[in-house]
Every structure is written in C-alpha cells, then in structure tokens.
Amino acid sequence: MSATHSLLVHSARQIVQVVSDGTLVKCGSAMKSVDILQDTNGTGYSILVDRSGNIADIGTDAEVRARNPDLEADTVMDATGKCIIPGLVDAHTHPVWAGDRVHEFAMKLAGATYMDVHKAGGGIHFTVEHTRNASADELFSSFKSRLEFMRRAGTTLVECKSGYGLDLNTEMKMLKVIERGRDLDIGISSTYCGAHAVPKNKTSEEATADILTKQIPELERLMADQALHVDNIDVFCERGVFDVQQTRRILEAGKTLGLNINFHGDELHPTGSAEMGADIGALAISHLEEISDAGIVAMATSGSVGVVLPTTAYILRLRPPPVRKMLEQSMAIALGSDFNPNAYCMAMPMVMHLACVILHMSMPEALNAATINAAHALGVSQKQGSLEVGKLGNMVVLNTDKWENLIYKFGCYNEVIDYVVYKGKIVHTRQ
DSSP states (O other), X not given: OOOSEEEEEEEESEEEEEOSSOOOOOOGGGGGOOEEEEOSSSOOEEEEEETTSBEEEEEEHHHHHHHOTTOOEEEEEEOBTOEXXXXXXXXXXXXXXXXXOHHHHHHHHTTOOHHHHHHTTOTHHHHHHHHHHSXXXXXXXXXXXXXXXXXXXXXXXXXXXXXXXXXXXXXXXXHHHHHHGGGSSSXXXXXXXXXXXXXXXXXXXXXHHHIIIIIHHHHHHHHHTTSOOOOEEEEBBOTTSBOHHHHHHHHHHHHTTTOEEEEEESSSSOOSHHHHHXXXXXXXXXXXXXXXHHHHHHHHHHTOEEEEOHHHHHHHXXXXXXXXXXXXXXXXXXXXXXXXXXXXXXXXXXXXXXXHHHSOOOHHHHHHHTTHHHHHHTTOTTTSSSOOTTSBOOEEEESSSOTTHHHHSTTOHHHHEEEEEETTEEEEEOO
C-alpha cells in the first residue's frame, strides 16, 4: 500500500507561515509582521504535504498526528531545532540570454551610466546580438543552470522575461526556452517583454508597430495552440526607449490576450509610468526609482504592486526607490532580483538583505515582499507565497531556530538553507 502523503516535516522550532488567514497581499503597515508558529515548550510543529503537492495540515506534532491517525509519508524529515519558511518568490528576472558582459562592470565602476553603456553599443544590444545567434538548446542549458542556482538559494517560483530578441523569431525562441523550464522542479511565471529596447534599425514607433502587428499576433497564435503558456506582458517604459503612450498601447494589447500587466516603469527618469499603469489596471510595476508622489497614490489606490529591485540600485548606483514613502501610503511592495547581465544576482536572501540596508525595510517587510506579495505580483498568491493548508508545499527548511538569520547572514544562505522543497519534493539538500 502506498503512503498517503508525500512529505511530513516534524519537530520544527518555528514555522513562519507569513500569513495564516488567506490574505492574498499585504499593503503598507500590514507588512510589518509575519505569522509564526513558535515552539516554546518542546512540542514541535509539523507540516504535512499530500500526494498532489499541496499542504494538507499544519500544527503541533501532536495535533497533526491526531488529525491524521493513519499517517504515512514517502519522506519524513526531522526538523528539530530548525525553522521553516515559504519558498521564496523572485518577482522580476531576465534569465534567458547569451553573451557575458563582465567588461561593462569596469565601465560602470569608472562612472559610466546605464545609458552611457547603452550608447556605446553595450547593454541590451550587446546581449541581443549574442542571444539572436545562440541556439535554443544553448539558451536552455544556461537557463536551466540559472534556475538551479536560484532554487539552491531558496527560490521556488521565478518570473522569467524574454526581451533580448527584439524581433519576432528570437522573442518566440526565448519564450519557448522559458516554456521548457516548466518541466523543471521550480515554478515559472512567463513574461513576454518584446518591448525591452528599441532595435538598432528602428524607431520606437516602428518597434511598437512591429510588436503590435507581428509579435503579439504570433504570441496569440502560439498560446491558442498551447505551444506557449505566457502569464505577463512587460514594456521598458523609459525616456529614449518606449514612451508612456506607446507602452500603454502594447500593454493593453497584451491585456486583451489575458496577460497580466507587469512592466518596467519610472526607473531612470520620472515618466508618469506609475500613474499610467495604475490607470490601466497593472498588476505590478517594477523599479520605480523615480516614481512621483502622485504615482505612489495612484498605485496604492489601484492595488498595483510595486516590485522593487535593490540589487539594481546597488549595482548601477541608482537612487533607491522611495520604499518608506510607498509603505506610508499603503502600497504593496514585492521584491525581485532583476537577474540579468547588467545586474548579476540570483539569490533572493541577498536581495532581502539589500532591501533592509538600502531600502530601509525591516526583515518582516522583506520576507513579506519576497513571499506573499511577490506571489501576488505574479497573480498566484492564492496557491503560493505562504504556508497554509491548500497551498503548494513549497518551503525552505533553515538550519537555525530564527528565520531572520537567512537575511542577517549576508551571502551565507548556502550555510543557512538545509533543504528546499517544491510541491512536497526535496529538490535541494545542503549536505
């Protein structure tokens, strides 16, 4: 007779549920705390995951055993003295590309701005050339390795953008590579980002027309044929790239396909991206280093999530987004690594640490932003982002009795993370 469940984790010192009442997103002051089951008398806490990969029960060891008298599990994990948190969610990445750009780091250290590198033939266009020339198998090989690194650092759901093709064939090639990632033991949220830059041989208006008349129709066809399952649409709305009106047209075209609006806004210049995004019902807007006060109010009112990227502000020496002001206005804040050749970081524990130091977030705010709110920014917080009955059994088991050590011990996540679990299956073990 086969076991009734796939995984039982027992005797934990802490289970950090993040939320325990079905809350799908936390805004403003609600981000100051996380829900924790804390063992104070040696009883221990358990999580039980069923054979479908969903959490079946959470409680003290005795409660879970009493509610499941015939309990058997394929895997039983003793978590004595350890802490369990939800699997981390990386809400903004660019993980499919070819072409190393380490040489640009020296330029930036010497004072070159993002746009200086861009105008010198580097930046996105350097990566576009190499990505266009790479085969799908070559792109998938590096993509798979990056996802595996993210998973080792505790990420169980990652948003993955296209955007280094800027033409029909390469953008679809990238999206098909991302689609192949769905067969790996990590969650994928796929984002079409054909409007990531203006191709060298086009104006921004010509690029917009190409996206609207060629790329999005092909995307629609591939989605209808079930060859692709794309979740979000993204545009780099920025001075000298796609303006606010061009961005609106592209995003609204994606919305008609059922895609979530989730785009780059107000990064290098104040463009009014936040106000526009809130007006058209954007689920999330990323960067926001240059967001206006009116943009903050608009996003707080619309419920659009602000996906902030402390790694980018740190590496590119940008003014950090005004997160404290956003929280004071009751915005929902999520975190992403912005992993890309321009800002190379795949570890969400390091992103959370930088969020605390650079963006002045508290550790509970950072954990909320990297779990429930990041899941909400991708439209999946009903199933991911917290440890609650009925949600996916995605969790990280920490070799510590205090969850805060994952953030505090900067760069030491490989020593703090004992196990990563995806849908009740152990997918990474420190030993």
